Amino acid sequence: MAGRLAVIGAGLMGSGIAQVAAQAGWTVSLRDLDQPAVRRGLTAIRTSLDRFAAKGTLTAEQVAVTLDRITPTTELEAAADADIVVEAVFERLDVKQEVFRALDRLCRPDTVLATNTSAIPITQIAAATQRPESVVGTHFFSPVPMMKLCELVRGLQTSDATLATARGFAEQVGKVCVVVNRDVAGFVTTRLITAFVVEAVKLVESGVISAEDLDTACRLGFGHPMGPLATADLTGVDVLLHAARNIHTDTADGKFVPPELMQRMVAAGQLGRKTGRGFYSYE
Ligand SMILES: NC(=O)c1ccc[n+]([C@@H]2O[C@H](COP(=O)([O-])OP(=O)(O)OC[C@H]3O[C@@H](n4cnc5c(N)ncnc54)[C@H](O)[C@@H]3O)[C@@H](O)[C@H]2O)c1
Incomplete structure (x- = not known):
């Protein structure tokens, strides 16, 4: 089911999520605020993939193909044609809400908007959009290429279809999901x-x-x-x-x-x- 993924934030988590998705065949755009931040994210991905190659888990060709699937960008507009967007910016409600407000304007109506927040209620982030039913928490763990868990979190209005799409994505990139049925602060983990x-x-x-x-x-x-x-x-x-x-x-x-x-x-x-x-x- 690999499709088009946009990752917003190329830090520790965003680069890891972009990496595992690209490894699983997704076409990924990786967005951060400026070129140095985007370059840091790409360097982290390259380093991680090279480590897998040194261990013999990946071939040099698989490393090259994975890197080819990732397009670094500073433009949020790159998310416009994504099937799923995963936001992994700073853990601040105002910063996340600004990103989701913009994504709501930009993205297709059927795009799933996921947040990698570790503690902010999904419902508060979803309130910045006109489509709270399409917003879901996909809480990956660090380092993303190694850690198997994805905590899926429902906001008050998250639809079953959105949760199912997020689960499909997380499982396809190799994770095991647990579902948190109410977005209590901090979720469970x-x-x-x-x-x-x-x-x-x-x-x-x-x-x-x-x-x-x-x-x-x-x-x-x-x-x-x-x-x-x-x-x-x-x-x-x-x-x-x-x-x-x-x-x-x-x-x-x-x-x-x-x-x-x-x-x-x-x-x-x-x-x-x-x-x-x-x-x-x-x-
Ligand atoms: N670090 C962890 O172990 C961990 C684990 C699970 C979840 N999380 C959550 O994941 C999210 C990201 O955490 P991190 O550790 O990767 O942070 P980080 O500081 O490494 O990276 C955040 C990145 O977001 C970028 N950014 C900020 N505003 C942006 C915007 N408007 N558009 C694009 N990029 C923007 C920053 O430049 C930075 O590169 C947070 O919500 C955090 O709580 C972190």
């Missing part, structure tokens, strides 16, 4: 990991336990492959801080109040692996 990380940071900042020991306890005690603080470093401390703020704003549930330490780390640019320092040092 982000809600669980955010609660877990926030509680872990509170224990560390109040001196109850060191970051290393807390992660060791979760790995050896629960069999988790990675502790919550190492996970926060991988995901981005800023991403989880945004998630905690969004969930707290939506639910007023005190357990999602962002700990002071997380707020100060983000202010200091200690965002995790991507800046070389988070709860651990990667320099």
